[in-house]
Amino acid sequence: MIGYAVRRLLGAIPTLFILLTLAFALIRTAPGGPFDLEKQLPPEIEANLQAKYHLDEPLYQQYGRYLWDVARFDFGPSFQYRDLTVNQLIADGFPVSLRLGAFSLLFALMFGVPAGLMAAFRQNRPTDYGLMTLAMLGISIPNFVLAPLLILLMAVYNDWLPAGGLGSPLHYVIPVIALGTAMMAYVARLTRGAMIEVLRSNYVRTARAKGLPTRVILFRHALPAALTPVVSFMGPAAAGIITGSVVIETIFGIPGLGRFFVQGALNRDYTLVMGVVLFYGMLIIVFNLLVDLLYAWLDPRVAYK
């Protein structure tokens, strides 16, 4: 299994290489530069800036330099936040984004799995239809619509929760609901579908035939099998959270990586944007690997060699 993991990580290197090259090409062919300010800089200062960030070198040399730096996990200095390196910015922003994402994931699982199980036990009855309609609603309301509606309801009309920033645990409530709801709905639908299938399977019938109590059948025999699709959904879910956090962090003014990215793009902060894209690329690769390993652990029929 360790061999498998190592090979997967090595196999990701070409992908990251292509990602880096595409991002580099896109950013450098774009019109406008990081030092295009409202007022024109004196030429000698501009030349100094260019030299400091090696922007005066030929493009292929800059590309080679960047590649070499990234190979050593050094994303370079930020163009906009002059005193900080991109590594420092990522180290600042990532824990914030991670906490937001982890809470949202937890929220989605905590409510999505029980809802899916309940719907499966009451298949084609009002409970099932009700829950699945709610789930469809959850999938259909985009997070950037849900977020302002929740703020309107809970922070503007009623003074229940704070609307922005990250001062206290309460500040997390609205962003987590906004980010986690769609995922919760997906989890509920997946759990329901898998549970229905499992409940019809032969081994559950056997368990029932030998007289096991329903509680044992459901929770010891059926549930682990029904959760495997949910586990494999975690890969796309993580990508969804990353995407979602870009807009959620912007709405709530949360100083996470997603907001750094949007601001970096608007400010043409080349290194920051590249750093965040690459960091997210690596993150998704590692996360998908973890999900696959977890999947193999849960489902003994799957073996990675």
Added chain:
Amino acid sequence: MTKSGETLQQAASESVKGRSLWQDAGRRLVKNRAAVVSAVILGLLVLLVIFGPMLSPHDYYTQDYDAIWQPPTLSDGHLLGTDSIGRDLFVRTLAGGRISLMIGLVATLVSLIIGVAYGAIAGYFGGKVDTVMMRLVDILYAMPFLFFVILLMVFFGRQIFLIFIAIGAINWLDMARIVRGQTLSLKNKEFVEAARMAGASSASVIRRHIVPNLLGVVAVYVTLTIPQVILFESFLSFLGLGVQEPATSWGSLVKEGADEMSRAPWLLVYPALALAVTLFCFNFIGDGLRDALDPKDR
């Protein structure tokens, strides 16, 4: 159900009337109340979006200085109120809907054409062609496209044309994978063999026999892609990277509404409602269509 199936059915229909897969699916779909209701609502919404602006005395860009920040009212024709510079929200919501729906349809069409062609070719030829083509798809899959689209929009300006390309370029990947899988299982069927033996070229086998048999899967996927695309465009517009003023889309309207929500909540609520209802209906229809074409889990 298949080309050869149809001719067989024609022969059989003289004695027993057969039922095609599509008739069967149609029956099941009509029985699915959620899908039917969604289709009706969506149909009405589309009609409203197309013809609604003609019924209103206002247009989507003119500023009515006598009615700034006006809440929804029946008296002067501002049915859903006006925004901070006096533009009519009812007409703006419909105009935004035109753009959102159009982007949804066109970008889905782009990804449909690329995805079906790519997937059918890879699946049909198999072997090395397939390996290389699918390896490329795998690599593209790992790209955080959202970030590329944001960069594209920031650096090259916010043109609708670019939005189409960007969204279409992302969505064809899923389509190609699904189509390839189906093609792999189809190409060894007897009717394909028969066509090949009768001397049909690869191109005509793909066009006449493979693609028509993919329609079921593709139809389901298309109805589920349209809402994704609309969502994605709204997402870009919400970040200020999509459709530009004075044109508008549901995403931009939601953004404007979110900025002013404590002062003028109607600016947020109505566009949000239009967007959510549309996505809801598309998702329900797509689900219904899938259950109708593949009823094993019901």
